Amino acid sequence: MSEKSVVDNVSKQLFIGGQWRDAEGGKTLDVEDPSTGRVLTKVADASVADGKSALDAAVAAQESWAATPPRDRGEILRKAFELITDRADDLAMLMTLEMGKPLKESKTEIAYASEFFRWFAEEAVRISGRFSMAPNGATRLLTMKQPVGPCLMITPWNFPLAMGTRKIGPAIAAGCTMVIKPASLTPLSMLALGGILTEAGLPDGVLNIVTTSTTGKIMEPLIRDPRLRKLTFTGSTEVGRMLIGQSAEGLLRVSMELGGNAPFLVFADADIDKAVDGAMLAKMRNIGEACTAANRFIIHESVAEEFSTKLATRMGAMKIGRGTDEDIEVGPLVEAKQLDKVAQLVDDAIAKGATALTGGKALDGDGYFYPPTVLTGVSEDATMFREEIFGPVAPIYTFTTDDEGIAMANNTEFGLVAYAFTKEFSRAITVSEKLQTGMVGINQGVVSNPAAPFGGVKSSGFGREGGSEGIEEYLETKYVGLAL
Numbered sequence: 262m263s264e265k266s267v268v269d270n271v272s273k274q275l276f277i278g279g280q281w282r283d284a285e286g287g288k289t290l291d292v293e294d295p296s297t298g299r300v301l302t303k304v305a306d307a308s309v310a311d312g313k314s315a316l317d318a319a320v321a322a323q324e325s326w327a328a329t330p331p332r333d334r335g336e337i338l339r340k341a342f343e344l345i346t347d348r349a350d351d352l353a354m355l356m357t358l359e360m361g362k363p364l365k366e367s368k369t370e371i372a373y374a375s376e377f378f379r380w381f382a383e384e385a386v387r388i389s390g391r392f393s394m395a396p397n398g399a400t401r402l403l404t405m406k407q408p409v410g411p412c413l414m415i416t417p418w419n420f421p422l423a424m425g426t427r428k429i430g431p432a433i434a435a436g437c438t439m440v441i442k443p444a445s446l447t448p449l450s451m452l453a454l455g456g457i458l459t460e461a462g463l464p465d466g467v468l469n470i471v472t473t474s475t476t477g478k479i480m481e482p483l484i485r486d487p488r489l490r491k492l493t494f495t496g497s498t499e500v501g502r503m504l505i506g507q508s509a510e511g512l513l514r515v516s517m518e519l520g521g522n523a524p525f526l527v528f529a530d531a532d533i534d535k536a537v538d539g540a541m542l543a544k545m546r547n548i549g550e551a552c553t554a555a556n557r558f559i560i561h562e563s564v565a566e567e568f569s570t571k572l573a574t575r576m577g578a579m580k581i582g583r584g585t586d587e588d589i590e591v592g593p594l595v596e597a598k599q600l601d602k603v604a605q606l607v608d609d610a611i612a613k614g615a616t617a618l619t620g621g622k623a624l625d626g627d628g629y630f631y632p633p634t635v636l637t638g639v640s641e642d643a644t645m646f647r648e649e650i651f652g653p654v655a656p657i658y659t660f661t662t663d664d665e666g667i668a669m670a671n672n673t674e675f676g677l678v679a680y681a682f683t684k685e686f687s688r689a690i691t692v693s694e695k696l697q698t699g700m701v702g703i704n705q706g707v708v709s710n711p712a713a714p715f716g717g718v719k720s721s722g723f724g725r726e727g728g729s730e731g732i733e734e735y736l737e738t739k740y741v742g743l744a745l
Contacts, residue, residue, distance in 0.1 A: 278318035279465025295361035296583040307473040315469035319438035322466030327436040335385035340461035342378040363584040374423035376711040381430035401743040408436035410490035421450035435735035516724025521677035524670035525555035531682035542706030576633035577619035600629040603652035610643040677717035
């Protein structure tokens with residue numbers, strides 16, 4: 262399909278109770294093409310009443326959906342997986358148009374996103390409890406797993422499809438209904454997914470999609486509604502803290518995938534070429550706009566110059582442009598605000614003594630382009646040591662001893678993921694144990710996998726998505742005592 266056809270083929274309305282409908286009063290919000298800064302299309306801009314209608318639909322569908330056989334729920338997910346796979350090219354183009362990442366990156370995300378549906382299609386039939394005898398032999402103990410109930414899901418703009426499928430997949434498998442609010446910057450991928458799930462046979466009201474430009478205004482009444490039983494959010498720690506506070510009133514089940522400040526450690530014995538390969542993945546995946554992106558490159562002083570030079574050569578050679586061109590490797594950042602933030606972080610680091618080996622300044626012209634940048638001599642006083650960059654910038658720091666490097670890595674309020682490169686097995690184990698993160702990549706630059714639990718510690722949140730742990734977030738445990 263052409264770019265226009267791909268966009269035109271997606272509904273721009275709210276999806277509530279199995280029906281596509283306009284927002285109250287016909288209000289719309291603009292969706293921008295970040296490579297040009299121009300409006301791509303418009304989608305419905307929901308009101309408070311629209312949000313309530315979506316929750317009404319989810320509540321109404323909950324009982325019958327929970328009673329649906331697990332195999333049937335799994336088959337819907339399997340069918341949706343197949344439909345996503347069949348339409349990967351069009352979905353990738355849609356994602357690139359609204360978010361900016363190169364087509365190759367978008368296709369990678371489509372494959373990743375679909376795998377959550379395949380994984381949880383298989384998990385749906387593996388929900389189990391247990392039966393045992395009480396220690397005194399007088400009674401029997403039965404435990405069973407049941408769906409939590411209606412869920413509210415709030416997803417970010419950086420992975421418009423995958424951040425949805427890894428929440429929707431386990432909820433469907435567990436028997437929960439949902440209201441999902443995609444990011445206003447990138448709503449089209451989620452709207453396309455709503456159509457696919459309907460085609461796959463998902464009953465009316467199980468999934469409801471609310472697009473809005475006033476997230477807080479629309480979501481807070483739903484979070485405080487006593488009928489809602491779970492809140493799951495992927496986004497900034499600042500917003501996560503606020504949502505947790507709102508959820509306390511109803512004592513909701515909450516899972517939060519929040520900010521990151523990932524360290525990338527390279528020890529003296531590491532294979533430097535492999536470390537650079539890993540760094541390219543850990544830094545440049547999704548243009549650096551990922552909570553898992555390497556944010557602080559902590560390199561042993563004996564190999565820092567070699568690593569920095571090779572990384573700068575690789576990053577400096579990447580082709581920048583509109584992501585719809587097949588040979589483009591670096592697309593635009595998602596919006597002007599994000600571009601300004603990255604530029605300010607780099608300017609701050611340079612003002613405090615850093616040197617740009619490549620990049621270092623925003624590109625002129627249309628769109629929100631920032632070139633891949635490698636900085637050496639970065640001070641720990643630089644703001645980017647403490648804050649997520651969310652852009653294609655690799656700051657280099659150095660260390661002398663293992664303990665010093667690990668201490669630098671842990672010197673952050675965040676704890677989502679860390680990367681470490683070493684040839685020594687014992688060091689790999691020791692470092693993995695000492696790093697204060699929910700995930701660790703040893704000699705690899707990507708850790709995300711639908712079959713593995715994704716999540717962090719400290720200010721990076723709590724709860725896990727993916728793996729066998731992922732479905733537990735949507736299940737309650739009930740105990741039944743059986744007298745004989």
